[in-house]
Amino acid sequence: MKNFVSFLDHDPNVIRAIVEQALGIKNGSIVPQNLQGKTLGMLFFNPSLRTRVSFELAMKRFGGDAIALAAGSDTWSLEFGERALMNGTTVEHVKDASKVLSRYVDGIAIRSFGALKSLEEDLKESVLRGFEQFADVPVISMESACEHPAQALADMMTMRERHGNERVKFVLSWAPHIKALPMAVPHSALLAAAHLGHDIVLAHPEGFDLAPQFVNHAREVATQFGGTLSETNNQSDALMDATIVYAKNWAPAAAYGDPAKLDSMLGAHTDWLMTGDKIKNAKTLLHCLPVRRNLEVSDNALDSPQSAIYDEAENRLWAQASLLDTIFNP
Amino acid sequence: MKNFVSFLDHDPNVIRAIVEQALGIKNGSIVPQNLQGKTLGMLFFNPSLRTRVSFELAMKRFGGDAIALAAGSDTWSLEFGERALMNGTTVEHVKDASKVLSRYVDGIAIRSFGALKSLEEDLKESVLRGFEQFADVPVISMESACEHPAQALADMMTMRERHGNERVKFVLSWAPHIKALPMAVPHSALLAAAHLGHDIVLAHPEGFDLAPQFVNHAREVATQFGGTLSETNNQSDALMDATIVYAKNWAPAAAYGDPAKLDSMLGAHTDWLMTGDKIKNAKTLLHCLPVRRNLEVSDNALDSPQSAIYDEAENRLWAQASLLDTIFNP
């Protein structure tokens, strides 16, 4: 594995191996050796706390180091166009940024959210793919426009901790919100469950479809490992007999760039709030955090015995240590 | 000592022991062992340079590490309300932030100034107390709304260096300014002198009272160690026979949120400027820095032999190393 930008780029067995190794790192039976003396350059086009801390700690805990750079678009707006005449607002071409950073650090980790103006545009992943095209060192996603693959590794690890190798019913249930959130985490949550071969139900209100290429890939991978994937607009049907419930909001692509439409579409489904009652027969509740309590998920769900949210956050550290060890494998 | 949020939470003898140990760390007779391999997460809701550098260096110099996080309220505004429906501007509950950070780091250091809208509100210390309530690791103040206890440790250390165990007259003298500053440093300066058993005089113009609970606690602790505390609105009376003078501005609670009133109250007392002449018979001048020269304190005072301002700044490093060693003591 050279780069880690999308789950869709990798053999599912390679991804599963990273998660298995992460479990060993967490319990101390495996000590990753490949981070020794390595420096990870972390480039944040969007703010981060959890991701920043867990990546930096993963490097430092196993003999490496990290340099975190806040690349606010105002201070360092990149050009991605080939042969562009840079007489606008962009000050450096991604080619030069990538080539220069490659001279300094052993890996480039990047966070760059989508603009939520057009799903088609976001799906291009211009920032991550731009760095990938030109960098001479590995490029690692810390969440891009349409995927959060490091989160997916932690989610897989948490499910493995709670459910071993059992095939169970996994429900990704859309949750209410008041702001437009990207599809990165829900796409990655689907892929996480698929790579464990679960029986996946994707539940959301009408009009809140995820991007087909991610749903289809998740279905294929789930099938490969003995699972299934189905979709429904009925939350209570979905939750029936669910073992694992992942609650998460995302904005409908049809409302991208249209605040009035977004408000109306979001506002019509506050009954999708995930509650303790709805998960009372489930075994595990997942959420990537941060979560808006009682808007997305109620206190009695988040603070229930089913809730694995803090394990899930902690597992970011171990999963990323395993990921970095794999990437820096000589 | 698990947390270090307020001097009022701790046995004065424990605080004195931290200062005594700090003197030993500075002269090299004590090498703190408990920072080894520990990581301090530093969360800044307000900007900092001095505090940032001195805390980070304290960790690194003795085998630990630090991760500094700028948590601007725009990027990560926390919810503190119990059972709050988070449909406003807050994006993460302090419970979740605390629990997650506790999985990553060995201690959480926080800087969070008061809003200076209402003293009653600031006295609640919702940020620090919120983290304290939920964190599974120690919570350490890097200055909160109403106290700056790490500064107080450095102030105590500086007084010990200059005056040994002698009981002397200590004057906290209000100083002019043009902006509304919080009461955190003056509260902590009073407490610092109290924990050394000095004879404290709190001098300020009428209407500039500090919060009674801090003045009263300082009086009690001063008494416990053989000292006294009195208050006056007459600066020249206060400074007569003073050995240690601490100059510091703070805004009057009555003018919180009322710029016109603040301007008028601040503007009426420019004669409280601390000058070389006023301290000519004193032995030590303290100020936490940054200081507005010739507005709060004149050059001929700040650059006088009495001035201990740079020692005081340096002692932040040693006092905090001692504090962290105490907190991380297994």
Next chain:
Amino acid sequence: MKNFVSFLDHDPNVIRAIVEQALGIKNGSIVPQNLQGKTLGMLFFNPSLRTRVSFELAMKRFGGDAIALAAGSDTWSLEFGERALMNGTTVEHVKDASKVLSRYVDGIAIRSFGALKSLEEDLKESVLRGFEQFADVPVISMESACEHPAQALADMMTMRERHGNERVKFVLSWAPHIKALPMAVPHSALLAAAHLGHDIVLAHPEGFDLAPQFVNHAREVATQFGGTLSETNNQSDALMDATIVYAKNWAPAAAYGDPAKLDSMLGAHTDWLMTGDKIKNAKTLLHCLPVRRNLEVSDNALDSPQSAIYDEAENRLWAQASLLDTIFNP
């Protein structure tokens, strides 16, 4: 060498020795010892990525450490006036900032661009010179108003790598842009070539003169090492038989603070774009980066075999390691 603020402060042979040592550090024949256990405080009054990473890595790679501080002018505006009454917007005097940081770190590295309001004002270098005046530890420029001496070290190193000790024709050719850029890099590029004794041609449109003291110093130093310096307003004359071409924009001092005049002066010279055709007989193309592709320099020049831009960026790391080793030499 105590401080490193301006090439004009130092014996040219000392500067050449730093570059020679840098070549040895890069090829592994020299391992700098003086960074061990040292901490560099890095103070950014302006944003930086390249400089930040290369300085921080230089410290860390050879046993030291660095603390990067973003001192946005809004959060920490410094006072430079002697005996100033600080009742305006400045919150700390450079004296106090310098003295305090000197208690914490072993060296203070500073980036502070000019205001581009008046060249005379920028030439005073108040920030760097202010710190230099008061600091008790070395002060190192990470680019000031009128010089970028660390860039010059990397430029010298890159020319030494490509051309050995040969004396060649070096052309600093003004390049088009749409924004007002400072003269720091062009001044330092001239000085870099001068310290290698090249035959320097400074080429720019009429009215775009650099500051005479830098041009004159470059001429003197070039002469000292057997080279020459001439100036022209004719780019094609300048480029004839050029071996090394350094393309770089700067704003004309006459248009400082006058956007309309700046636009008109910049807009009149788009034909100064550096192209592959113009350097087809040259051996080396330099640019400090970031570069606006096809506005300053065309793709076919930047991506040509002559282009040394990524080596130049990498050499920042090695040149700065050598510089820091020299400065921390006990």
